[in-house]
Structures are given as structure tokens and as C-alpha cells.
Amino acid sequence: MNRKCIIAGLICCMGLGMANSSNVMGQVAAIKADAVKGGSLIGRWDIKVNENVTEKPSWLEVELSGFHTLVGRFVSTGGSARPISKVTFDNGKFSFSIPPQWESEDKDLSLEGTLTAAGISGTIHTSSGQTYAFTGVKAPDLIRTSVPVWGKPVRLFNGKDLSGWKALGENQWIVKDGILTSPHSGANLISEQTFTDFKLHVEFRYQKNSNSGVYLRGRYETQIIDNPKTEHPSSHLFGGIYGFLVPNEMVVLNPGQWQTFDITLVGRIVTVVANGKTIICNQEIPGITGGALDSNEGEPGPIYFQGDHGPIEFRNIVITPAK
Structure with missing residues (x-):
């Protein structure tokens, strides 16, 4: 077989392969739910x-x-x-x-x-x-068609007492030296105000082997946990949206150190900045995470701190709601 025939054969096979591939893709594209x-x-x-x-x-x-x-x-x-x-x-x-x-x-x-x-x-x-x-x-899509216009920042914790917060169950939360503190496992803590789209800043500190979380609208948990810095990022470890979204980097600090979350939630789209680094950027939260207060995703919801998994401290809790 001469060289021209070999080349022609290869071109023919490639064409058939591309045609078959195109046909399969066409079939896939044509599939509709109904x-x-x-x-x-x-x-x-x-x-x-x-x-x-x-x-x-x-x-x-x-x-x-x-x-x-x-x-x-x-x-x-x-x-x-x-x-x-x-x-x-x-x-x-x-x-x-x-x-x-x-x-x-x-x-x-x-x-x-x-x-x-x-x-x-x-x-x-x-x-x-x-x-x-x-x-x-x-479940609602929660798609936003315009860029949010941010209102004025609201300080959710006054540094003096539990005004504006309520415990789900027997309360163990106290304010000590201006810090919102859960000294041991007990009730979760929920803000009395509810929010739709917002930017949230929160600082937190935990002891060795402790575990907590920040729930957005009371439904989507951003994980707080004392895991090693050497752990590969996971949705179940520090900074993950529990069970759904994996951080791109492990930025956890040592227990006993103050750490920060800056979280923006618009519709289902979330960005998480942990300890100054963006670890989740404009990702969709598919649905509620375990421990959610309810499944009414189309409604506003509170900020809630997990207090049933170990000691945890919070301070400088500031939320900027969308108008």
C-alpha cells in the first residue's frame, strides 16, 4: 500500500471517528428530562x-x-x-x-x-x-439577575451580652472579656435577625480537637475544625461548605490562634476568604447541609454558630446585608 493510500485511510478513519463522536454528542444533547x-x-x-x-x-x-x-x-x-x-x-x-x-x-x-x-x-x-x-x-434556583447593592454594616455581637441571639436548647453561651464563648458542647446559637444576601466577617478561636461551624441563612455550614495543616482540603475539613464545596487550599491555623472568615453569599453563590486567602470563589451551594435549621431555601435565614461539637469563641461579628 502506498503512502497516499495510508494517509487517505487515516483521514477516513479520523473522519468516521469524528462523525461518530459528533453523533453521540448530538444524541446526548438531544436528551430532555421529559x-x-x-x-x-x-x-x-x-x-x-x-x-x-x-x-x-x-x-x-x-x-x-x-x-x-x-x-x-x-x-x-x-x-x-x-x-x-x-x-x-x-x-x-x-x-x-x-x-x-x-x-x-x-x-x-x-x-x-x-x-x-x-x-x-x-x-x-x-x-x-x-x-x-x-x-x-x-428547590428554588436562587438566581440573581443584578449585582447586589450593599447596605450598612451591622455589628451582630455587642461584646457585652447575648442581646440579638438565642440558644437552641439549654444555653451554655456566655460573654467573657468581650468574647462570645461556648465553654463546652451544648446548644447552637442563632441570630434573631434573618438575612438573604450578605457579606459576613467573623473571627473565631478554638481549642485542640474542637469543632464548630458558621451556618449561612441557617442552612449552609462553613466548617470550623481543628485539623492538621498537612491535611488535603476536603468539604468536611476547615473552610469547606460541609459535604459540598472543597477549598482550594488548606489555610487553617493552630488551635488557640484567632482566625477569620469573610464570606459573601448571593443567591446560592458563595465566596469564602479564610485567614486572608480566597479558598472558595463564586461557587454554587447545591442545597442545605446537615444540621440546617430548615429546608425553606427561598426564605431569609439567620446566622447560626454550632455549639454542640466542642468549645468555641467568636468576636467581631459584622454582617453587611444587600439592600
Whole structure:
């Protein structure tokens, strides 16, 4: 075979490969949710779980993988987002199961639901053997169409007492030497004011092996934890949006040192500056994180400090809300 034939053959093969690739991409691009079995389930869902008459928040995301397989992520009433390898759907009914996370039991958590025009509803079977009813609605996109105009900064902590704050449960929070202090594990602390879009500055200090968090709108946790500086960044470690967003750098300081967060939240888009370095830049928070106060994502929410995981101190808490 001469050289011209070889070159022509290669060009032909390349052309066929490109054509096949283009055809596949065309097929993928043509797939629409309503053309897939269970396609109306695709999207994000804000869920309310009835646990012994107490309403607790949860969250579900369903995505299309390939041509017809439904996969997703799930945030239970505790823990963080967990992957769902397959969501089954048939005649308006859907189900999935996921292995335990922080639970001590070995049994999978399973969910069975029904999709209707009003939303989703069904039952959750926990790893501990409990069964709870749930309902869910499509989560709002929270897309902003204009650049925020910032108002005046508001000092949320007066350095004297707990005015403007309330504890969820028996209060252990005190003010000592102008510092907002939780000397031991106990109740979480929530601002009485609620906010939509804002810039938040907060300074904090913790002891060795402690753990806390700053919840934005009471729903999205920015993680505070004493992890080694040598740890690879993770959504579960310092500065991460718990279970969702991974910092680009580990900038944690030693326990006993004052550290800072400067956080901007507009819609779902968050930027986190920790100790002077931007570690998360204009990233979307998909949904609520474990420990959220509620799943009403379209509503304003408070700033809340986690106090149930160990000693923590805060000072210079300043928020600048959007007008």
C-alpha cells in the first residue's frame, strides 16, 4: 500500500471517528428530562421529614447519568451529602438506598417515594430501623439577575451580652472579656435577625480537637475544625461548605490562634476568604447541609454558630446585608 493510500485511510478513519463522536454528542444533547423515564424527578428537592411529630430538613438531588440512568445525592436529617448510585423509577414511584454514614448501625438507609404534580412524598427507613414520612418540593434556583447593592454594616455581637441571639436548647453561651464563648458542647446559637444576601466577617478561636461551624441563612455550614495543616482540603475539613464545596487550599491555623472568615453569599453563590486567602470563589451551594435549621431555601435565614461539637469563641461579628 502506498503512502497516499495510508494517509487517505487515516483521514477516513479520523473522519468516521469524528462523525461518530459528533453523533453521540448530538444524541446526548438531544436528551430532555421529559423524554426520560422518571425525568420529572430530575432536579433538586427541599424535603421535610416528620420525625416523631418534629419537622426536620432534608434534601435530594436527582441527575441523569448517560441515556436513562438516574443517580443523585441525598442529605439526611444529619450528616452530609451522600452519593446515590441509582434511583429506580416506575409508574410514578421511585426509590433508592445508601449505606450508613455516621450511624453506628450497618443497615442501609432507604427511601421510597411518589412523584406527583404537587411534589414528592413517601417514607424514609433509617439505618436504626425507624420509619418516617416526608414531603418535598422543587428547590428554588436562587438566581440573581443584578449585582447586589450593599447596605450598612451591622455589628451582630455587642461584646457585652447575648442581646440579638438565642440558644437552641439549654444555653451554655456566655460573654467573657468581650468574647462570645461556648465553654463546652451544648446548644447552637442563632441570630434573631434573618438575612438573604450578605457579606459576613467573623473571627473565631478554638481549642485542640474542637469543632464548630458558621451556618449561612441557617442552612449552609462553613466548617470550623481543628485539623492538621498537612491535611488535603476536603468539604468536611476547615473552610469547606460541609459535604459540598472543597477549598482550594488548606489555610487553617493552630488551635488557640484567632482566625477569620469573610464570606459573601448571593443567591446560592458563595465566596469564602479564610485567614486572608480566597479558598472558595463564586461557587454554587447545591442545597442545605446537615444540621440546617430548615429546608425553606427561598426564605431569609439567620446566622447560626454550632455549639454542640466542642468549645468555641467568636468576636467581631459584622454582617453587611444587600439592600
